[in-house]
Amino acid sequence: MxxxxxxxxxxxxxxxxxxxxxxxxxxxxxxxxxxxxxxxxxxxxxxxxxxxxxxxxxxxxxxxxxxxxxxxxxxxxxxxxxxxxxxxxxxxxxxxxxxxxxxxxxxxxxxxxxxxxxxxxxxxxxxxxxxxxxxxxxxxxxxxxxxxxxxxxxxxxxxxxxxxxxxxxxxxxxxxxxxxxxxxxxxxxxxxxxxxxxxxxxxxxxxxxxxxxxxxxxxxxAGAPPQLVVDAPDAPAGWANGLAGVTVVEQVGTRTVLELAGDADDQAVLRAAIATGPVREFSRSKPSLTELFRNVVTQEKTA
Incomplete structure (x- = not known):
């Protein structure tokens, strides 16, 4: 065959x-x-x-x-x-x-x-x-x-x-x-x-x-923006809002997944997290297919 x-x-x-x-x-x-x-x-x-x-x-x-x-x-x-x-x-x-x-x-x-x-x-x-x-x-x-x-x-x-x-x-x-x-x-x-x-x-x-x-x-x-996973148990809701070039993708329990624009400073994110108390996890992460799919299908069609 x-x-x-x-x-x-x-x-x-x-x-x-x-x-x-x-x-x-x-x-x-x-x-x-x-x-x-x-x-x-x-x-x-x-x-x-x-x-x-x-x-x-x-x-x-x-x-x-x-x-x-x-x-x-x-x-x-x-x-x-x-x-x-x-x-x-x-x-x-x-x-x-x-x-x-x-x-x-x-x-x-x-x-x-x-x-x-x-x-x-x-x-x-x-x-x-x-x-x-x-x-x-x-x-x-x-x-x-x-x-x-x-x-x-x-x-x-x-x-x-x-x-x-x-x-x-x-x-x-x-x-x-x-x-x-x-x-x-x-x-x-x-x-x-x-x-x-x-x-x-x-x-x-x-x-x-x-x-x-x-x-x-x-x-x-490869074309998706990088992500950070931050586990800061004492951080208040919205602790990452307002950080330059940072978008909150999701927050589950004490873990926050953030998306970084090209000019975003991950060290600034780390400093903001430490300012709230202990940080149990701070790691780079690749977006899942679900997140890639969401990004692609929700983009506005360009002319």
């Missing part, structure tokens, strides 16, 4: 006056976990549906291995939709076998693969249950099995962690890592930014139908 790059190249989509996507451009490399994050309505699901051919783009192109995606190549993609796309009255095993056959597998091969994923995802005792009788978390596991049953060469997953308990999140994370390690390009969207930060090789942040930041977490952090 050869693994290729998935390219989304200047894809645009309008619904009347509403611009859903504008020149959306990025690529997911072979063997890469690519996290796709943005607020509701930012354009993530539209991008994924166009990638699958469920929606047609107004302009731009989706390519895999340098060629436009066709019906034949689309059968090699594993897709997990945000709204579950399963037959509610069909039994889990029967459904997975049927979906494997739809993707061109023989009945025997589909059966073997379905049983493998049922066991792997902890669904063995539910294999003969109707999907509608499963918990939402188990339905999500079946949905993942449906995306994987035909041994896809690309994975496109819309909110795969939605509704999962911590154990299922661990299982899902491990499966996605294994798929990427086998060379599969894996693209998924999620609002669970700590999970995205932990799992992904690269991350794309989408706002108003455009890719506004894309790179590794370290690359995204």
């Amino acid at each position: 050869t693994h290729e790059v998935l390219e989304i190249d200047r894809v645009s989509k309008r619904y009347g006056e509403i611009v859903a996507l504008q020149d959306m451009t990025f690529q997911v490399r072979a063997g890469e976990l690519f996290g796709f994050v943005g607020s509701n309505g930012a354009g993530k699901t539209t991008t994924m549906r166009i990638t699958l051919g469920v929606l047609a783009a107004d302009s731009g192109e989706v390519r895999w291995g340098g060629l436009p995606i066709t019906f034949q190549t689309r059968r090699r993609i594993g897709y997990l939709p945000e709204e579950r796309g399963l037959y509610p009255k069909m039994k889990v095993l029967d459904q997975l076998v049927y979906l494997g056959e739809l993707h061109g597998m023989s009945t025997n091969a589909a059966h073997r693969s379905a049983e493998n994923w049922i066991a792997r995802l902890g669904l063995r005792e539910r294999r003969n249950d109707e999907v509608q009788k499963l918990s939402l978390g188990n339905q999500q596991r079946v949905q993942l099995a449906a995306a994987l049953v035909h041994d896809p060469e690309v994975l496109v997953l819309d909110e795969p962690f939605s509704g999962l308990d911590p154990v299922a999140v661990d299982v899902m994370s491990q499966v996605l890592r294994e798929q990427a390690a086998a060379g599969v390009p894996v693209m998924f969207s999620s609002h669970q930014l700590d999970l995205v930060e932990r799992l992904c090789d690269r991350i794309g942040i989408v706002r108003n139908g455009q890719m506004v930041a894309c790179g590794t977490v370290d690359e995204l952090r």
